[in-house]
Amino acid sequence: MPTLTTSSRTSLSFHSADIARVPRSLHQQGACVGYPDLEVFFSDAPLDIATAKSICAQCPIAAACHSYAMANERYGIWGNTTAEEREAAAGMSILTPEERRESASIQSAILQGMKVADIAAKFCVCDRTVYRYKRKMREQGLLAA
Ligand code: SF4
Numbered sequence: 230m231p232t233l234t235t236s237s238r239t240s241l242s243f244h245s246a247d248i249a250r251v252p253r254s255l256h257q258q259g260a261c262v263g264y265p266d267l268e269v270f271f272s273d274a275p276l277d278i279a280t281a282k283s284i285c286a287q288c289p290i291a292a293a294c295h296s297y298a299m300a301n302e303r304y305g306i307w308g309n310t311t312a313e314e315r316e317a318a319a320g321m322s323i324l325t326p327e328e329r330r331e332s333a334s335i336q337s338a339i340l341q342g343m344k345v346a347d348i349a350a351k352f353c354v355c356d357r358t359v360y361r362y363k364r365k366m367r368e369q370g371l372l373a374a
Pocket residue numbers: 255258259260261262284285286288289290291292294295306307308309
């Protein structure tokens with residue numbers, strides 16, 4: 230089964246654009262590739278949602294797409310799930326574009342070696358939040374233990 234590479238996931242977590250760049254494998258292998266009306270993947274109409282999900286149900290990379298979407302996509306149907314279904318499954322809100330930018334900036338500050346207190350002050354977050362980022366980055370191999 231195709232999977233997304235670690236390098237593509239890592240680059241996505243630092244992507245500064247409003248919307249994360251979709252991995253090339255999804256462009257090339259997804260069952261939705263070439264579908265003439267991709268708007269159905271971003272519609273609230275029940276018929277559109279059903280149509281999009283029926284396409285996902287036949288997709289050879291649905292599992293990889295779902296995994297990508299759980300981490301990156303707040304809008305639209307990906308991997309046979311709506312954004313609301315992904316949020317419910319994650320038990321938390323998926324990052325908004327603004328939150329994604331802040332997250333990338335905090336991670337960059339950590340990688341640049343800024344002190345925890347300075348990062349917390351700069352981004353108006355508590356010290357514990359910065360430590361949470363550091364813990365997560367260590368688990369992802371982005372920061373030395
Ligand atoms: S799972 Fe759905 S959204 Fe994802 S690539 Fe396949 S068809 Fe497209």
